Amino acid sequence: MSTILEKISAIESEMARTQKNKATSAHLGLLKAKLAKLRRELISPKGGGGGTGEAGFEVAKTGDARVGFVGFPSVGKSTLLSNLAGVYSEVAAYEFTTLTTVPGCIKYKGAKIQLLDLPGIIEGAKDGKGRGRQVIAVARTCNLIFMVLDCLKPLGHKKLLEHELEGFGIRLNKKPPNIYYKRKDKGGINLNSMVPQSELDTDLVKTILSEYKIHNADITLRYDATSDDLIDVIEGNRIYIPCIYLLNKIDQISIEELDVIYKIPHCVPISAHHNWNFDDLLELMWEYLRLQRIYTKPKGQLPDYNSPVVLHNERTSIEDFCNKLHRSIAKEFKYALVWGSSVKHQPQKVGIDHVLNDEDVVQIVKKV
Template sequence: MGIDDRIQELEEKLEKTPVNKATETERGRLKGQIAELKEEKQKKQKGTGDTSGYAVKKKGDATVALVGFPSVGKSTLLNNMTNADSDTGAYEFTTLDVNPGMLKHKGANIQVLDVPGLIGGAADGRGGGTQVLSVVRNAEFVVIMLDPEEMREDEIKSELYNAGIRINKHPPDMKVEKKGRGGINISTTVDLDIQEETIKQMMQQRGYTNAEVIIREELDLDRFVDGLMRNRKYVPAITVVNKADMLDSETRKEYEDKYDLLISAEKQKNLENLKDEIFKGLGLIRVYMKEKGEDPDKDEPLILTEGDAVEDALEILPGDMKDRFKKAKVTGESSKFPEQKVGVEHELMDEDILELNLRHI
């Protein structure tokens, strides 16, 4: 029996197994087996699949993937938002390869990838879905595009989920540490809905005999399985509805409440707001470098990520600035007062002004 048949058989068993405390351990066993088989299948596909046309070298400060079913307008959006020249057409499967473009916004260079349109079963390899979704897995941000004539949000998110891509979620707050003896010990800081027996069985199924399990959030079976698997990718995302100019006022109001943004790629409506949402979603910040006695350079900011400190800036600045660093002065949101003297551990914020004091060598 092949992997696909085994997965189907287990999924059918899971569907027939009622959801209650008495069946929780059995459902956990089935979910764990399905997850392991899908991980095994993904590894085999990665090792043998044809990835021609899908290998894209990362460039710029971050990478964004445009995801949607065929003919939602991804190529038109790419062309009108970046320097790309992707083929477009009012028919399905215009994009057969991954088309990259560079979005320049707020001083950042953001690589945007127009991936081939998904079809149902993409996560299982249909329509080159394995290769397409592998590109999405490597992106730092995802823009899900919908078409008013064919709103299939749940299907797209299901394909992403089945490929191990978790959008707008954080990794489960749990830690698993192997031990040499003592069996499986479970420590929690919250009340758990999962029975300890279920956790132990799923751990043993995953190959753990002796381990310490620390859980710091309320988990269901699916989240616990995610915490045990190595092939999960957690990516921020927004959902946009294209061709908004086609909507009547009632539908527009409904979609404005339900989705992140309404745009028209063809008529270039609301694209500046989309660029802002991408910049924000990537967690990028601008830091303006300043030399002593000079004005800060606001034309070409240093692009960092939220939470980065002065030491992170030194890592990407050219030359030997890191080795010559003595101290820094910061003016902006992160400083208590203008030109505050700080060390390498000081956390920077968007539009801070950074002046470095360097040793002469």
């Protein structure tokens, strides 16, 4: 293990020593690609039988969405979870109280949302220190990350945590790079740029690709991309997760400081101890999870507004709705009647490809 870590630290120190200019860009690109490869080996080591997973980490996914709490030890993650979900996660004033993943579940707007209190991440988690690797592996499966920060020292913590998560291929509040990349059998490297590039040119792209032993590929850059973006696309194991920064312990700062904090994007100031500002937090969580509620209506009865079927924003067709209810329904589907904002007439007869909006009411008619 130490050999990979030694290689990583050697490359990082060389990158820190190298000046950034046009002449060294190819060298830096090569170092970044090497670093990404080593990091990938750290996350999933080559060969060897499956190691024994430590207890308490693999948590079964339940509910409609999963939210992970990430933060340094003792910033108030467990207090927040126990006050939000009524789950008892051991709370104490010393670091590393929570040692395994503690799941909780809340119901918000009819959707069941699983909350995971992940053990505190320490600096160097991505290099295998502490139990950071398992923590971040669980974080990769979440639909949303709550980064809990102490509002007395938020920015230093935020940078360190983002650096740890980036090292594990988690990208927070970012979109996947708009780069077309396809390997082929022959024909060399074919690079097309739709806009002028400030960093990437053909030589740098070839240098990075040669580190991955790729000598034939089509690449189209649709925006001004960096070498990091290109490496992300080649690695292909990056996960893009929305993140909300929770600045905890606002009961210890002044009103003027609070006004400044409110202007930071993706941020919610809260006090886990006093239950302050939880409604703002839950509202923002709903917005970032991008869930939609669809109500069912049995024939001849009123719609059931208490238990909606919750769909993710990107998969909201009638077919997805049927599959969420039961796999067999889509096969017997004849047509559906829909009331709501996704149709012109109330009700309207629609087919299986119709896309639903939030809070639509659906009645499904099966083949006889």
